[in-house]
Amino acid sequence: MPATDPIHDLLIVGGGINGTGIARDAAGRGLSVLLCEQGDLGGATSSASSKMIHGGLRYLEYFEFRLVAEALAEREVLLRIAPHLTRPLRFIMPHVPSLRPAWMIRLGLLLYDSLGRMGGLGRRVTLPGSAAVELDRPPLAESLQARYRKGFVYSDVAVDDARLTLANASAARLLGAVISPRCRFLGAARTQGLWHATLEDAGGRKIVLARALVNAAGPWVAEVTDTLPAGAGTPRAKVQLVKGSHIVVPRLYPGEHAFILQNDDRRVVFLLPFAERFTLIGTTDIRVDQPEDARISTDEVAYLCRAASRYVRTPVEAGNIVWSYSGVRPLFDDGRSDPSAVSRDYTFVLDRTADLPALSIFGGKITTHRRLAEAALARLRPWFPQMGPAWTDSRPLPGGDFGTLSELVDGLRQHHPALPPSWLRALALRHGSESDKVIGDAQSVAALGRDFGGESYHLYQREVEYFIEHEWAQSAEDILWRRSKAGLSMTPAQQAEFASWLERS
Ligand SMILES: Cc1cc2nc3c(=O)[nH]c(=O)nc-3n(C[C@H](O)[C@H](O)[C@H](O)COP(=O)(O)OP(=O)(O)OC[C@H]3O[C@@H](n4cnc5c(N)ncnc54)[C@H](O)[C@@H]3O)c2cc1C
Structure with missing residues (x-):
């Protein structure tokens, strides 16, 4: 060798x-x-997270102020350098007096806002601060069971982790x-x-x-x-390996906000709007022995369904699940026995x-x-004393150099009037200012090549080829579940047909 x-x-x-x-x-x-x-x-x-850029409100209960302050400041940085892959999200926490008193939540949110402002010192802070909200008034009235009437709202960010x-x-x-x-x-x-x-x-x-x-x-x-x-x-x-799993179900509530739900074991479970038509529910904290144990169990499914069903109007059942995934957190073993506390x-x-x-x-x-x-x-x-200084907080990631997302989408629709508007928007959310590289010279749907199907979102051959040539994709899994979430829109038969096409080509 x-x-x-x-x-x-x-x-x-x-x-x-x-x-x-x-x-x-x-x-x-x-x-x-x-x-x-x-x-x-x-x-x-890194493709199995809860897909949030967040300070981690619950980490305040463990006095992790350094981590929270650094993480809060990163929200604004990542919104700036990857505006196509991140979006501000308002999180609603319904108030349940028996779980945490209102003063404690107010104090936590005050601290969260202050640490966010301190971390962003000298920079523009775009995310709005926290507030109290009424859950029985529009636009939130249709979301949760009627017994949840008061709550709190704060800001974090959603991200396409993969x-x-x-x-x-x-x-x-x-x-x-x-x-x-x-x-x-x-x-x-x-x-x-x-x-x-x-x-x-x-x-x-x-x-x-x-x-x-x-x-x-x-x-x-x-x-x-x-x-x-x-x-x-x-x-x-x-290293302590702590598994966390998520389930995806058809959208549970209208609106573009997320929920942070207190569970009776003092953990929190998130509901996030996901891929237009779905709700992402997670997560769990279970110690495992090896990285290969990243598989969702029936107990975790039951736990997540139960945690969400305590709050939403229609009970969530295992039969509603359209997708699930599991990941293992590689945490430093600090000797704590509760996996949520590590x-x-x-x-x-x-x-x-x-x-x-x-x-x-x-x-x-x-x-x-x-x-x-x-x-x-x-x-x-x-x-490496010759290495340059830190630089990554000010240079956009590939695809991230554009004004606003709506300007980008409008521009794409104007330049490509014959291409499906919903596809152009989905493309902008994945590729940002590089969307034109994916489209190339295609001026009609036919020029996008084979249509692999999908309900609201279609996967076309042109983008598949881009994933392979420019983004190291090889397998159907790489394309349907990481470079895109097209798998969510396709039937099992369409997914199988795509996988066999990929193998043949
Ligand atoms: C359930 C869950 C929810 C989470 N939610 C959030 C969240 O909302 N927000 C957030 O900020 N963070 C979240 N996290 C944490 C975050 O996802 C992880 O901290 C992060 O993804 C870890 O990245 P990594 O690069 O260290 O590990 P990985 O993404 O696992 O990458 C390590 C890579 O090393 C490769 N590798 C291993 N051995 C070898 C070898 N011998 N040769 C070559 N390659 C090798 C593996 O294949 C792997 O791809 C969450 C984590 C979990 C599990």
Whole structure:
């Protein structure tokens, strides 16, 4: 196995939000980056989140003020740099006096608003603050059972987590990073002043050389650490794997707001408007032994249905579920036994043996990935004193350089009057200002190629080809459930037909 590659500054293991975020940041600072991902980019936890950019109101109960302040400030940054993949969302919390007293919620929201303002100091804060609301008046009157009459409202942000990960990968590639999905890291050794890492992809095994290693393997972080030579005195940090599952059902209520529902176990469950016609319900907190345990159980389904049914007008039943997914949080083991209480903040473990660094990442949120990347690079600066300063808070992600979404959609509809208006809007939400690259020279529906079907949203061959050529897509799953959510609009027969077309082509 000859070492054929050039020497990379960073070898990043893991193409979730943290690995791709670090790749983007590092490449923009002039470092040469190779990222390897054993499956699809964003294929693990980073496409299985609750899809919120949030400060985490409930973390205030655990006094996680640093995390909350940093996360709140990121809401405005991500709205600015990825306006197509994020949108402001108002969250309604119905008041249930027996669960938390009103003064406690008011105090929490006051703190949330204040930390948000402090974190955004010197920047424009666009998200409105919190307030009390009447739930028995329009526009909320039709949403919940009549017994919930008072509540509170506050702001956070919704995000397309899978596409945010892809956007980071695309940005990194534009800046010169090499992004290698379906390429597994098998291990590495420190040899002659460099990391010699063994990677394996469809073409077989190869050795690559790097000056520093970043272990951003998420739930597999400890497994990757175990393949590395033990560093002198390096703590083998432990990861706690906490599974969370979601269900998707046909829309439960009118309006574009979300609900944060207090459950009788003191946890909260979210209802979010999802993919136009659906409601996303999540999540759970269940300790698991291995990353491969990310599968929803019947108990979780029952728990989520029960939590939502306590509040909404029509009971939610397992038979209503159109889609579900599960992910595993790779949390730093802080010794707490309650999985809901384990910190969601990130932690680094830096092994500096022989002056060849290996940085392992534990925890983190979709929300804080950009700050995590900055902090990771600050830890690596001693080895790369020439690297540029932090830059990622002001440059849009690919597709993010446009005015408002309605201007973008209007422009697309004017330029492409023969293309379905609803499809153009969906395209703008996925590709932003790059939508025209997807459309290319197509001036009619026929020119978009084969129509794979769908109810409100149609998947056309033209976009599928774009996903394959520009976004590393390979399988039907990559396309129907991560690059798009077209699977939600297609019948099982249409999905199967699409998968077999993809295999044939
Ligand atoms: C149920 C749930 C809800 C959540 N909700 C939110 C939310 O609303 N907002 C929020 O901000 N955060 C949320 N989070 C947290 C957030 O999703 C995670 O913190 C984040 O996605 C972790 O990203 P990551 O890059 O560390 O891990 P991952 O996305 O899992 O990426 C790690 C990658 O490493 C790859 N890998 C592993 N081993 C190897 C190897 N040997 N070689 C090559 N590649 C390898 C894996 O295939 C994987 O793709 C939620 C998490 C869960 C589970």
